[in-house]
Amino acid sequence: MSRPGADVLRDTTTALREILGERLSTCESILSEHGHDESWHRTVPPDIVVFPESTDEIAAIVRACAQRGVPIIPYGAGTSVEGQLQAVEGGVCLDLSGMCEVLRVSVDDMDCTVQPGVHREQLNHYLRHTGLFFPVDPGADASIGGMAATRASGTNALRYGTMRENVLGLQVVLANGEVIRTGGRSRKSAAGYDLTRLLVGSEGTLGVITEVTLRLHGLPESVCSASVRFPEVGDAVRTSIAAVQHCIPLARMELLDGAALRAINAYKKTAFPQVPTLFLEFHGTVSEVGEQARRFGELAEQHHGSDFDWAVEEEERNRLWQARHHAYWAAIAARPGGRGLTTDVCVPVSDLADCIDATIADIDRSFLDAPIVGHIGDGNFHVIFSIDPDDEREVAEARGLNERLIDRALEVGGTCTGEHGIGTGKREFLCREHGASVDVMVAIKRALDPDNLMNPGKVVPDAPG
């Protein structure tokens, strides 16, 4: 396929203006803003940006684009990191920031339905008097629609799961403009193919998510955060593996190496000791939290861990977790003008220590410096390279290290991406990881989007012919 020509775009613009009036832009700066994400991947602007405010408008936009063979790229908060927003075939970027209403909350059923442009912090602010919270927390204040589209997770996944487990149902506009609902509000169902799980993680390539029904969780009676320092990264990793294997139901268990804490201290004006550290959080009743902490403390001691540095008050806890959530930007900021290239492998926990050891050895041999942070209890960690995207040597070096790390993960049954998705950046690795089953993904893509207009060039390989 090729980018739509000028005539087609003029005609499309006219059609979209009829639907949206002034909520449409072809201004260079707006186009450029919408053609990139938070990563090193280069800006590839769309031809038109639209700002729909309802599912009906989105359906009308999709129909107008389908009639004219114009691609559609959904845009949430722009916080993805694998090139998901590059308009590689041009087309119309659907900016969903105007669809930011929480549509309903059921405290009794612990669920809610939101529009796709609702941000995760906005949702938790909305829920603040209900006794409930939504746990999935990628580093950025991402949109819920975008998080569903990339199957996001974050620091709470250890206990509360990822978007895979926390999306109960979706409303989606398909490539032909039809609006469907998937899933439902019951906690489980065996009724037909699991379209909800198929669409979660499909990165806009099978349809546009226009509503998300989410599972919520009760705020625990007691929440305590803490950090524990270790002499070596390996000690921290081995402690966390032991905690998983001892089934301590931690809510959060995050690894930060010395380099990560150095970057954070510089960026956030904090004073964390710049040594390998686990950031922890315990949820439960007061006695459960005490028991979890006691059991974890015993394991940490066996692996040369320090005493707990407690963060009990909400403000202290927020400071700790904000530091963790900002690690990506802190690492990038460590180098003026740098852009982030981050790895995202996830491996079986028993292979994690070897995988991280080999990765540290790789980084030590490299001319690039890069901190390591990780959702270590899930076997998922990131090496964050801050590179100059115009420096070929740096790009090649970071990509080479990423590739070695991915091969290492795939060898042990792991994945090339725990939570960032495939986008344009990991399509070759998708094939390496999933082999012949990628043909099945392509067959599904063709069945649901025969003209390849939904975020083309992402996730699955380009269909031949």
Add this chain to the structure above:
Amino acid sequence: MSRPGADVLRDTTTALREILGERLSTCESILSEHGHDESWHRTVPPDIVVFPESTDEIAAIVRACAQRGVPIIPYGAGTSVEGQLQAVEGGVCLDLSGMCEVLRVSVDDMDCTVQPGVHREQLNHYLRHTGLFFPVDPGADASIGGMAATRASGTNALRYGTMRENVLGLQVVLANGEVIRTGGRSRKSAAGYDLTRLLVGSEGTLGVITEVTLRLHGLPESVCSASVRFPEVGDAVRTSIAAVQHCIPLARMELLDGAALRAINAYKKTAFPQVPTLFLEFHGTVSEVGEQARRFGELAEQHHGSDFDWAVEEEERNRLWQARHHAYWAAIAARPGGRGLTTDVCVPVSDLADCIDATIADIDRSFLDAPIVGHIGDGNFHVIFSIDPDDEREVAEARGLNERLIDRALEVGGTCTGEHGIGTGKREFLCREHGASVDVMVAIKRALDPDNLMNPGKVVPDAPG
């Protein structure tokens, strides 16, 4: 499509004998045995039953059938209840009982890979010295392949999830005979479309599951079971809703009404008081279990519940849970020659009390008697009718009550089936529940099985033309 003709079947038999030698049968009694499940749905025998012992054999069988346009019906333990095994278009039944090996267990990663014919009790027996267990437990001693295919759950789903949450990856033979692997061994992944979740619950209509990688769970330090009696079903239901809303992390919480316990007492020679009862199980450390029980006890007392009847020793606990697991057969046996027609709705928890109250009123008005049992913490319950399948009045009455119940569930955002699947029995309700999204299921079915040979006539509507 129509059933394969005699010539085609002769040719198919010859081809399959070359692959399988004597592991093939066309004997009437074997065919008949493989043409029905545990329910009232009538026997529709396949033309041939084969007994493969490897994935390669299954791939060769599927290719041989595909070349000749012969349907394939995978058969695990024969314990489904929605007509999933009826050979409505004839064809070859793949009896997977010869593929019953546990292929690997990783204690450190708490996962395992099994062949599809492994039964759930066999797996837990195999795991007995590892400190791990596999929690998903439908009433029957089902096969793991069948449980994955129907997205089964059971009494432990409340805390440990269903097959949706506990299958990490699959090996599958597709309709064209190709063998693919989906998922992997990492706890999470954002790599491409979630084919694992698409295939879990597809009931053999998209491919044959030939290996299953499962998440396992650590045996808790302490396990205590108990039962609590209530004056009315509504009191038990309201107690369980409160327990869910108070986030008490129960492992099991099962409702049995007086009729269910009467049937169980007759069938199992037990002496449970024949009044509405909750069967409970608490998992955790000793102090956690104590705290959960204390909190639950307070809620039960508010709803007129009795004191706990404890079952602490393993043998006592097994007696309790075996009674629960055998409720289906007990209810059927209550009437000589009866066959089971069971409802399976699942609704948001806040709608559960009204839904059950209305259902009890329906049963009270009916000439049929039927016990109620339920995975009440998930909002899922069953009314078990024991009917004479040849008595049109009984069939119509039970089906009518089932339909009213399903409509009631769908009205509140629930599902027609929490765990039994669609099979042939609920295809009309799938459309009622999922509307236009069933077209998407049909598109996927066509893309992966264009000749409609994989368990045809199940789950999705017959493709027109």
